[in-house]
Amino acid sequence: MSRYGLLLIPGAALAVVLAVLAVGCGDDHGPMEMNGGMMSTVPPKAGVIDVHLSNWAVEPAVKTVKAGTVTFRAIHDMGHMHGGEGGDIHDLAVAKKLDDGSFKVLGQVKDLKMGDSKELTLELTPGEYELQCNAVEDLGGGKVVSHIQKGMRTAFTVTG
Numbered sequence: 001m002s003r004y005g006l007l008l009i010p011g012a013a014l015a016v017v018l019a020v021l022a023v024g025c026g027d028d029h030g031p032m033e034m035n036g037g038m039m040s041t042v043p044p045k046a047g048v049i050d051v052h053l054s055n056w057a058v059e060p061a062v063k064t065v066k067a068g069t070v071t072f073r074a075i076h077d078m079g080h081m082h083g084g085e086g087g088d089i090h091d092l093a094v095a096k097k098l099d100d101g102s103f104k105v106l107g108q109v110k111d112l113k114m115g116d117s118k119e120l121t122l123e124l125t126p127g128e129y130e131l132q133c134n135a136v137e138d139l140g141g142g143k144v145v146s147h148i149q150k151g152m153r154t155a156f157t158v159t160g
Contacts, residue, residue: 048073048119051131053112055087056150058131064157071121072131076112086137086145089113090152092120097128108134129156 049070052059054077074092091110095103109118133152137145 047071050075051092052077053090053133056152058133058152058154060131067124067126067158067160070124071119073117073119074109074112075117076114078115086139089135090133091135093132093134094122095130095132103130124158126158126160129158131156
């Protein structure tokens with residue numbers, strides 16, 4: 001075998017090792033979150049429903065669960081700009097729909113800044129619910145922004 005052929009063998013072996021490392025080091029660690037200014041990987045916990053909050057949406061990972069203990073993880077997403085429109089903070093309220101069509105808030109986490117997440121655990125009975133952001137921001141100059149009026153609400157169902 002020529003001297004050049006011998007040089008190709010270690011080069012090919014190195015390419016195989018690098019390919020295996022690249023596949024083995026893929027991004028399978030879950031979402032990145034920022035809490036208190038620090039970026040960290042936060043794997044989803046079993047039984048926890050991630051609820052993403054952004055201008056002007058409430059987006060749960062699932063919209064139907066069985067009755068019992070339910071934990072919501074409210075996440076104020078980083079991927080949106082504000083530009084004086086509000087949305088610097090978000091809340092997550094879990095409200096049950098009453099017979100008269102109104103909603104009763106059963107629990108709430110407040111004042112999530114961009115990148116923050118907080119958990120809320122509740123005992124839920126079968127019925128129709130709504131996940132809402134009830135934050136109201138005073139932007140100054142007489143401008144007040146109600147997040148729920150901007151559409152930050154979504155239906156959520158609990159089955160028996």
